[in-house]
Amino acid sequence: MNVKSCRKCGRMFNYIAGMHICPPCREKLEEKFLEVKNYLRDNKGAGINEVAEACEVEPQQIAQWLREDRLELTSDSAVLLNCDRCGTPIRSGRYCDKCRAEMTTSLNSMARAINSNGASPANAKKPGGAHGSGFLTSRK
């Protein structure tokens, strides 16, 4: 059994998975989610703070739903998030398209560096490479 205290009301509850909040609070949150969703549908130009106030939800909670891609925003919606990496306004998720593309590219080039052996910064520090590169080449 995994007992945790609820992040919202502090009550102890039997934690199973997901958010650290108790079932009654989770239910309430789910109701709020629907309220926010409806509000956004009816008030397309509403900003995140306006929605938070109207539905009595914390702006951070709304931001979290957006990051989880649970709330859908139309292109004319005023609700915006900021990219975790560069701060560019985005509509959902954690990163803007540019950062997402850059991160994919840098992951790929990192993988390439490892595969081509010795090109990664870690290996560049020890010129001999007697230790480091051995196990990478041995897989070939």
Ligand SMILES: [Zn+2]
């Ligand atoms: Zn609770």
Ligand SMILES: [Zn+2]
């Ligand atoms: Zn970005």
